[in-house]
Amino acid sequence: MSKRKMVQNNLLKNSIAAYFAAIELHNKPNFSYHYETTTLLLMNVWELVLKAFIKKYIKSKNIFIKDGHMIFIDKAIDYTEEYINTLEPK
Numbered sequence: 001m002s003k004r005k006m007v008q009n010n011l012l013k014n015s016i017a018a019y020f021a022a023i024e025l026h027n028k029p030n031f032s033y034h035y036e037t038t039t040l041l042l043m044n045v046w047e048l049v050l051k052a053f054i055k056k057y058i059k060s061k062n063i064f065i066k067d068g069h070m071i072f073i074d075k076a077i078d079y080t081e082e083y084i085n086t087l088e089p090k
Contacts, residue, residue, distance in 0.1 A: 007063075008055040015048035043073065050076035058083045 022041035051063045
């Protein structure tokens with residue numbers, strides 16, 4: 001399996017794990033601050049999914065920046081929006 005495909009699969013697996021963690025946490029009524037934590041986890045889910053999308057479909061963009069870290073969600077949204085706007089309507 002190529003490195004690109006491995007990174008993409010890991011991003012998707014982590015997003016699924018974060019999604020289920022958010023659901024579990026939301027269903028715990030006695031856990032204080034659970035709405036805020038659920039929101040943060042769901043934001044993380046979207047960030048991971050967008051990065052996986054970029055890795056799979058937008059080969060001209062890189063999700064890693066020079067210092068070895070990944071791009072932030074705002075940059076992932078920009079890349080995805082730019083890509084979707086270039087697609088021809090069906």
